[in-house]
Amino acid sequence: MNATDLVDLVQSVVDGVMFGTTYALIGIGFTLIFGVMHKINLSYAAASVGAAYLSLILVKVAPTPLVYLAAALLGGVLGALIYYVCFRFLPLDKPLATLMSTVGMLLLLEEIIVHATDGMPQNYPAMFTGAVWDVGPFMIRGDLMFVFVLGCIAMVGLRLLLTHTRLGLATRAVAQQPVAARLCGMSVDRTNASTFVIAGLLGGTAGAMTGAAIGMLSPLLTLPLTVKGLVVTVIGGLGSVPGAIVAGLLVGGLENFFQFVRGVGERDIYVMALLFAFLVFRPGGLFAAPGGRD
Amino acid sequence: MPKLALTSAIALAAALACGSAAAQERTVKIYGFGAKSGVVRIFGLNSEAAMKAAAEQVNKAGGVTLGDGTKARIVIEYYDDRCNAEEGINVMRRIAAQPDAFVAIGPTCSNVAEPVFGILQKKAGDASDSGLQFPLYTDVAAKGGLASISQWSFRNVPNESAMYKSLFEWIKATRPDIKTVWGGVEKDFAHSNATFNAMKGHAEKTGFEVKGQSEWLLADTSFATQVREMRRGEADLVMVSAHPFTTCGVLKEMQRQGVKPKMLVGLTSSSSLETLQGCAAQAEGILIPTSFAPVNPDAKRAADLVGAAGASMDLHNAAAWENVFTLKEQIERAKIMARPDTIQEDRRKMREALASMRETTGLLGKVVRTDDREADKPFLFVRAEKGAWTVAHTPK
Numbered sequence: 001m002n003a004t005d006l007v008d009l010v011q012s013v014v015d016g017v018m019f020g021t022t023y024a025l026i027g028i029g030f031t032l033i034f035g036v037m038h039k040i041n042l043s044y045a046a047a048s049v050g051a052a053y054l055s056l057i058l059v060k061v062a063p064t065p066l067v068y069l070a071a072a073l074l075g076g077v078l079g080a081l082i083y084y085v086c087f088r089f090l091p092l093d094k095p096l097a098t099l100m101s102t103v104g105m106l107l108l109l110e111e112i113i114v115h116a117t118d119g120m121p122q123n124y125p126a127m128f129t130g131a132v133w134d135v136g137p138f139m140i141r142g143d144l145m146f147v148f149v150l151g152c153i154a155m156v157g158l159r160l161l162l163t164h165t166r167l168g169l170a171t172r173a174v175a176q177q178p179v180a181a182r183l184c185g186m187s188v189d190r191t192n193a194s195t196f197v198i199a200g201l202l203g204g205t206a207g208a209m210t211g212a213a214i215g216m217l218s219p220l221l222t223l224p225l226t227v228k229g230l231v232v233t234v235i236g237g238l239g240s241v242p243g244a245i246v247a248g249l250l251v252g253g254l255e256n257f258f259q260f261v262r263g264v265g266e267r268d269i270y271v272m273a274l275l276f277a278f279l280v281f282r283p284g285g286l287f288a289a290p291g292g293r294d
Numbered sequence: 295m296p297k298l299a300l301t302s303a304i305a306l307a308a309a310l311a312c313g314s315a316a317a318q319e320r321t322v323k324i325y326g327f328g329a330k331s332g333v334v335r336i337f338g339l340n341s342e343a344a345m346k347a348a349a350e351q352v353n354k355a356g357g358v359t360l361g362d363g364t365k366a367r368i369v370i371e372y373y374d375d376r377c378n379a380e381e382g383i384n385v386m387r388r389i390a391a392q393p394d395a396f397v398a399i400g401p402t403c404s405n406v407a408e409p410v411f412g413i414l415q416k417k418a419g420d421a422s423d424s425g426l427q428f429p430l431y432t433d434v435a436a437k438g439g440l441a442s443i444s445q446w447s448f449r450n451v452p453n454e455s456a457m458y459k460s461l462f463e464w465i466k467a468t469r470p471d472i473k474t475v476w477g478g479v480e481k482d483f484a485h486s487n488a489t490f491n492a493m494k495g496h497a498e499k500t501g502f503e504v505k506g507q508s509e510w511l512l513a514d515t516s517f518a519t520q521v522r523e524m525r526r527g528e529a530d531l532v533m534v535s536a537h538p539f540t541t542c543g544v545l546k547e548m549q550r551q552g553v554k555p556k557m558l559v560g561l562t563s564s565s566s567l568e569t570l571q572g573c574a575a576q577a578e579g580i581l582i583p584t585s586f587a588p589v590n591p592d593a594k595r596a597a598d599l600v601g602a603a604g605a606s607m608d609l610h611n612a613a614a615w616e617n618v619f620t621l622k623e624q625i626e627r628a629k630i631m632a633r634p635d636t637i638q639e640d641r642r643k644m645r646e647a648l649a650s651m652r653e654t655t656g657l658l659g660k661v662v663r664t665d666d667r668e669a670d671k672p673f674l675f676v677r678a679e680k681g682a683w684t685v686a687h688t689p690k
Contacts, residue, residue, distance in 0.1 A: 008522055008526070111331060119336050120538075120567075120568045120572070121538055121542055121571070123571070143550065210515060215573070216539065220333050221513070221515065224515060260519050264520075265509070
């Protein structure tokens with residue numbers, strides 16, 4: 001490997017880490033819902049992409065930041081909808097019930113997108129696409145930096161919400177001791193619904209950032225993002241928000257590393273091998289959530 | 295007496311009216327199938343619209359003459375295979391089980407065409423082969439050489455190898471400043487991968503130096519590493535063999551990284567509205583060979599009629615349009631009866647008629663039929679200019 005290869009390798013990994021912010025946001029959504037309800041919402045990434053699609057309604061009449069804001073808000077609305085359709089009235093003691101309902105929702109959302117757009121890729125607005133900073137031999141791209149910074153802001157916002165608000169307190173209480181939380185007068189249903197809305201806000205942001213980073217949206221995005229989100233959730237530790245953040249950036253970086261070193265044919269094999277290694281040797285992930293519920 | 299005459303006249307008129315209505319009601323069904331859901335749904339929608347628009351034109355001109363001399367209207371029935379091999383096989387079996395099915399057009403995806411052709415009888419008349427005996431006249435699935443799988447399979451798809459051979463020869467002759475090439479390929483899509491090999495082979499044979507290639511997958515979300523490889527290659531020409539979603543993803547990444555080759559060459563399937571809708575600005579100047587463009591009155595009219603049906607005409611559904619007219623001619627030539635009791639015989643006659651064709655009429659001119667049941671279609675090169683496809687060159 002010569003110096004140019006090394007520069008390209010580092011550049012690829014840096015780009016991957018920055019793009020990994022979107023994986024982190026998706027992973028946080030999975031882990032947040034799992035942390036509170038001990039359920040996996042497999043339709044989460046599809047709803048995130050769906051929210052980004054819905055925000056395209058504004059693309060001709062509103063500036064790009066408002067389109068992103070709309071994606072986040074619509075993600076919240078979809079999150080609430082998914083909670084009421086796939087969780088609220090289903091027997092929560094039967095793990096397969098919600099798993100299958102969210103698989104159904106994933107396929108439904110994907111097919112709605114396909115039918116609404118005839119499967120044609122849609123242009124998605126990006127910001128700072130022309131901004132490129134040369135740092136020595138490296139190149140920092142404005143658009144990816146924007147995705148990275150916005151993702152970080154969303155994660156910090158979530159952290160503040162969980163630790164400094166009554167809603168965050170209720171969310172953590174329901175996650176740790178749902179029976180005790182109910183005895184203290186907290187509405188578990190309302191807290192669960194709020195968690196879905198918060199996760200949806202993050203998901204909508206992730207969908208918009210993914211669209212912005214690629215420059216387009218396609219129904220093809222739903223399944224890979226679902227898989228990446230699950231990988232990130234497992235590697236980070238089910239229920240751990242910091243774990244999802246670190247794992248998202250790690251998976252983004254490793255993906256590009258293996259792409260560079262071994263090529264596209266083998267890239268995903270190594271990422272999946274990493275997942276299996278965690279499942280076997282560290283099933284709790286990087287940061288297993290402490291404690292549990294009753 | 296006048297009363298009796300009047301009654302008789304009314305009865306006769308009624309009988310004639312009924313007879314006329316019955317003649318009007320005679321229909322011939324042409325089945326079609328392709329992707330009408332899933333991410334390549336647009337292919338199936340466009341094919342169905344083109345087939346229906348073509349059938350309407352045939353019907354307006356009096357319909358099709360059957361073997362017994364009666365006139366019939368053509369009716370199109372189109373099924374969805376989701377661009378999935380298993381679904382495609384199910385659809386093929388379902389169509390073959392219909393008592394009025396003697397020919398079908400489809401499918402849209404090469405990964406469906408390959409297994410579907412595989413369940414057809416390999417050699418016509420081979421009693422030891424229990425494969426389906428049903429003629430299929432494919433419009434879209436373009437992976438090279440598929441019709442050789444079965445003698446019941448026929449295709450009216452462009453010969454992409456010949457198209458890219460001609461394209462690279464033209465580039466060589468007209469752009470002496472272009473000497474090196476870099477390739478980009480969507481590795482997990484049968485059509486993209488197969489066509490890339492043809493592109494690369496012809497580029498090398500024509501005398502260009504292929505400096506390397508970048509690879510990605512159909513559902514990839516980041517192309518930064520691949521485009522960086524491309525940037526290092528510093529090739530004069532970049533050829534991208536991928537469908538619109540990743541073609542646009544790569545072109546946008548090229549713009550971000552400042553990769554500006556002297557020339558861009560794309561995959562035939564990308565000479566569509568999808569590419570312009572996804573990345574018109576980044577695709578500006580991309581050169582693509584295609585077997586359809588609205589360059590003559592017939593092609594313009596066909597494009598207008600398909601456009602009025604809410605679809606857009608491209609090289610794929612132009613073939614679907616052509617196939618309906620070709621089948622109309624062959625139904626008349628083979629004296630198809632289109633009755634439930636003749637359906638097996640109709641299928642055999644249809645296959646023989648399709649196999650004996652030496653030339654058909656296409657929207658861009660005569661289409662030569664080859665011995666391996668493929669088509670040698672006229673083609674031209676189009677270039678993306680200001681959000682539209684314009685003709686760059688028409689090879690003689």
